[in-house]
Amino acid sequence: MLPTKDYTSMTLDELALEEKKAKGQRIPFAFLIGLIVGIAVWSAAHKGFLLPVALMGVALLVGSRHSKKLKGIQAEISRRETLG
Structure with a gap:
């Protein structure tokens, strides 16, 4: 399996850039x-x-991985926006 990025260690700007790329x-x-x-x-x-x-x-695998990546980024952005 391909390694996934740790979105919790990224800044909000980096997350926004990753979301835009995805x-x-x-x-x-x-x-x-x-x-x-x-x-x-x-x-x-x-x-x-x-x-x-x-x-x-x-x-199915390709679509699922891409969808999970995008949802993970969006969830982290949403979590940070509610905290701060």
Whole structure:
């Protein structure tokens, strides 16, 4: 697994920059997931069963990781704004 950043040790400005970067990566991640799903559908129609299942799992993993990263950043920003 890829290491994750510790958002609690970052400043509010760094968190805002990370949030902006993560939001900017939404379209490339959506394109990547769409490409993977498209290949999985094509493969299911032409080749078999194992590859589409694996590709759908990869698409789910990529989307989930990106979503968790963005939610973690937003939660830390929200926590700091309520404290101070």
